[in-house]
Amino acid sequence: MFRDIELAFIKLHILHHAGQDEVYGLGLIDELKRHGYKLSPGTLYPTLAKMEKGGLLVSETRTVNHKQRKYYYITAVGVKQLKKVKEKIRELYEEVYENK
Ligand SMILES: [Zn+2]
Numbered sequence: 001m002f003r004d005i006e007l008a009f010i011k012l013h014i015l016h017h018a019g020q021d022e023v024y025g026l027g028l029i030d031e032l033k034r035h036g037y038k039l040s041p042g043t044l045y046p047t048l049a050k051m052e053k054g055g056l057l058v059s060e061t062r063t064v065n066h067k068q069r070k071y072y073y074i075t076a077v078g079v080k081q082l083k084k085v086k087e088k089i090r091e092l093y094e095e096v097y098e099n100k
Pocket of ligand 1: 014017032
C-alpha cells in the first residue's frame with residue numbers, strides 16, 4: 001500500500017481506539033499488527049506526536065511497574081474529528097462496496 005494511504009488508516013485506528021480508551025505505543029503496535037500493519041516505534045511515536053500537536057490527542061506520562069509509559073487520550077477536538085471521519089468512512093464504504 002502507498003505509505004501515505006497506509007498512514008492515514010493507521011491514524012484512523014489510533015483515533016478510533018483512543019476514542020474508546022487510553023492508548024499507548026506498544027499496545028497500538030500490537031493492535032495494528034493484528035490488522036497487518038507493520039509499524040515501528042520510529043514511525044508510530046512521531047505520528048502520535050503529530051496527532052498531539054494537531055490537538056487530536058493529549059498525553060500523560062505515568063509510571064507502571066517502575067517503567068514510564070506515555071498514555072494518549074482523545075481530546076474534544078479529536079472526538080469531533082472522529083465523528084466526521086466516521087461519516088466519511090461510511091460514505092466511502094457505501095460507494096466502494098454497495099455502489100451507492
Ligand atoms: Zn484498530
